[in-house]
Amino acid sequence: MDLLVCCKIVPDLDLLSDHDWVIPAHGRIDTAFVRTMINPFDESALELALRLADCAGPEVRLSALTIGSRQADPVLKTLLALRFDRVVRMEPAADLVFCPEVVAALIAAYARSHPQDALLMGRQSGEGDHGKTPLLVAEHLGWPCVSEVTRVEAAAGRLRITSQVDDGLLEQTLRPPCVLSVGNVAGTALRVPTLKARMQHGQRAIERIEPGPELAEALQCWHRDYALEGLARISHARAGTILEGTDPAALARTLYEDHLRARMAAL
Amino acid sequence: MNFVVVLQACTPGPITKARELNGFLHGPGFPAGNGTTVLFHDGVLSRPELLALAPTPAAILVQVTRHQPEQVLGLLEELAPRLDAELYLFPDDLAGRELAVRLACRLRGTSLAGVRSLRVDPDGFRCTRTAYSGQVEAAWRLKRRPCCLVVAKGGVEPLDLSPGARLELELDRRERPGAWIEALAATPAPPPAGLEQAGFLLAAGRGAGSRDRTARLAAIALELGADFGVSRPVAMNAWASMDRLVGVSGAMTRPALAIVAGASGSAAFLAGVERSRFLVAINTDHRAPMLRCADVGVVGDGLAILEELARLAGAAKPRGTVHD
Numbered sequence: 001m002d003l004l005v006c007c008k009i010v011p012d013l014d015l016l017s018d019h020d021w022v023i024p025a026h027g028r029i030d031t032a033f034v035r036t037m038i039n040p041f042d043e044s045a046l047e048l049a050l051r052l053a054d055c056a057g058p059e060v061r062l063s064a065l066t067i068g069s070r071q072a073d074p075v076l077k078t079l080l081a082l083r084f085d086r087v088v089r090m091e092p093a094a095d096l097v098f099c100p101e102v103v104a105a106l107i108a109a110y111a112r113s114h115p116q117d118a119l120l121m122g123r124q125s126g127e128g129d130h131g132k133t134p135l136l137v138a139e140h141l142g143w144p145c146v147s148e149v150t151r152v153e154a155a156a157g158r159l160r161i162t163s164q165v166d167d168g169l170l171e172q173t174l175r176p177p178c179v180l181s182v183g184n185v186a187g188t189a190l191r192v193p194t195l196k197a198r199m200q201h202g203q204r205a206i207e208r209i210e211p212g213p214e215l216a217e218a219l220q221c222w223h224r225d226y227a228l229e230g231l232a233r234i235s236h237a238r239a240g241t242i243l244e245g246t247d248p249a250a251l252a253r254t255l256y257e258d259h260l261r262a263r264m265a266a267l
Numbered sequence: 268m269n270f271v272v273v274l275q276a277c278t279p280g281p282i283t284k285a286r287e288l289n290g291f292l293h294g295p296g297f298p299a300g301n302g303t304t305v306l307f308h309d310g311v312l313s314r315p316e317l318l319a320l321a322p323t324p325a326a327i328l329v330q331v332t333r334h335q336p337e338q339v340l341g342l343l344e345e346l347a348p349r350l351d352a353e354l355y356l357f358p359d360d361l362a363g364r365e366l367a368v369r370l371a372c373r374l375r376g377t378s379l380a381g382v383r384s385l386r387v388d389p390d391g392f393r394c395t396r397t398a399y400s401g402q403v404e405a406a407w408r409l410k411r412r413p414c415c416l417v418v419a420k421g422g423v424e425p426l427d428l429s430p431g432a433r434l435e436l437e438l439d440r441r442e443r444p445g446a447w448i449e450a451l452a453a454t455p456a457p458p459p460a461g462l463e464q465a466g467f468l469l470a471a472g473r474g475a476g477s478r479d480r481t482a483r484l485a486a487i488a489l490e491l492g493a494d495f496g497v498s499r500p501v502a503m504n505a506w507a508s509m510d511r512l513v514g515v516s517g518a519m520t521r522p523a524l525a526i527v528a529g530a531s532g533s534a535a536f537l538a539g540v541e542r543s544r545f546l547v548a549i550n551t552d553h554r555a556p557m558l559r560c561a562d563v564g565v566v567g568d569g570l571a572i573l574e575e576l577a578r579l580a581g582a583a584k585p586r587g588t589v590h591d
Contacts, residue, residue: 165334226408264491
């Protein structure tokens with residue numbers, strides 16, 4: 001069974017301070033100076049795929065695909081060390097942060113030319129925050145899609161998927177192919193490879209590929225259909241009071257007497 | 268303009284979702300038009316009860332075995348020529364977020380989730396939604412119709428529904444799920460933690476530091492009479508269950524009083540508590556953005572301060588008062 005996990009390297013937006021949020025007249029906010037990380041939903045997808053491979057053994061072959069710059073390479077090396085069979089980076093000469101339709105077209109084109117039984121990816125990432133890519137990939141490929149996946153197992157050519165739905169949990173045994181969009185899954189931080197694994201497997205080459213003609217076509221469609229007309233910073237600030245001190249009991253007393261006692265009594 | 272509201276009566280909270288969508292339909296910028304609700308249900312509610320859920324004058328009722336996205340999408344595609352709609356609206360739940368994107372793709376239209384405002388102009392549908400994990404508002408113009416929009420949870424004031432809609436069509440689609448599904452078993456969700464209705468919320472962030480300290484904070488919440496919520500890192504570390512999650516992926520709360528301890532103030536979490544009438548933040552780091560987003564920011568150890576606060580509040584209670 002061939003599984004492709006799509007992952008994205010994103011800036012850790014929590015590290016941006018107030019004055020870092022400079023809104024440009026056009027285009028995206030510059031986050032190039034911020035530490036990057038694997039999109040947390042994609043990280044869960046990568047770890048779920050590794051757990052699946054742990055249980056299923058050599059029957060499962062794992063590939064990883066990212067669309068982005070060489071900033072992703074350290075993470076991709078880690079994936080090689082974690083025994084991903086193939087790790088691919090596609091680098092389009094276009095900023096696709098707000099274009100999930102284009103990203104989906106590129107992923108679908110790759111999956112068509114490198115046949116897969118299932119695609120796994122996080123449901124959304126923080127910058128564009130669209131939550132569209134896996135759904136659009138499924139539509140492009142004409143495959144069924146399971147959203148909010150929390151667990152994946154494989155047996156006898158079938159996938160057993162647990163997913164969150166609005167009224168609970170759903171366990172389905174599916175006949176591939178399908179797209180799996182991974183949601184909130186507790187305890188799925190990506191495992192860390194051993195130094196030995198890094199030396200043995202992490203030195204393999206990352207495959208670097210250029211997008212095909214579908215990039216220009218998808219961008220043209222995107223510009224025909226969508227326009228991002230502006231960005232504006234949302235201020236969450238309140239004109240608050242700051243209480244400081246070294247004695248927690250004294251802080252609690254001030255907080256309670258000056259600010260909470262009456263409010264709690266009124267609840 | 269013809270528009271369609273797509274609702275599920277077979278998932279929890281249909282009235283709340285219908286009221287939110289009704290608030291959006293009656294909000295500024297929403298154009299006059301002919302609205303039809305397509306309501307999927309599992310036969311539990313009666314026909315008058317179902318029609319009372321529709322925020323539009325007309326309704327199409329579709330009975331299904333359970334929510335199955337492929338089946339719902341197929342039916343909406345089938346109904347599209349009849350509905351001839353330029354706009355589809357979905358509630359901000361798991362089903363709505365999936366259906367909007369996939370339906371737009373099938374109908375060769377456009378989609379956007381988390382929409383907070385809408386204005387219909389001759390050159391397109393202008394919508395706003397957040398980006399960059401809720402730090403930024405993005406203004407979009409969708410140029411191709413139909414537009415399939417997910418209305419942001421908590422983004423509009425809910426509005427009571429008018430008396431029941433006119434029944435336009437009733438369909439029975441209790442079919443087997445697609446052939447690609449060989450077995451299917453559903454486990455009902457436990458009763459919701461009810462954080463969205465909390466009057467008093469105590470929420471713990473990553474600074475809680477461990478499962479034990481998180482459990483202690485949950486116990487303090489109980490002592491104070493508050494509901495207990497957590498930020499995403501706490502839930503992802505399995506220090507608390509996922510149904511306690513506050514923020515864009517979880518509960519969007521609006522309590523009279525909220526105390527947030529040990530959360531740095533990521534936008535995704537903040538979105539879940541920013542509607543608190545009075546907000547207290549406690550953090551050991553005086554630079555934590557959360558402190559500036561609160562009415563009162565306390566620089567210090569959350570657990571120590573809250574333990575003392577619980578003692579003070581307990582001492583102030585009349586004798587014999589017992590929290591449930």
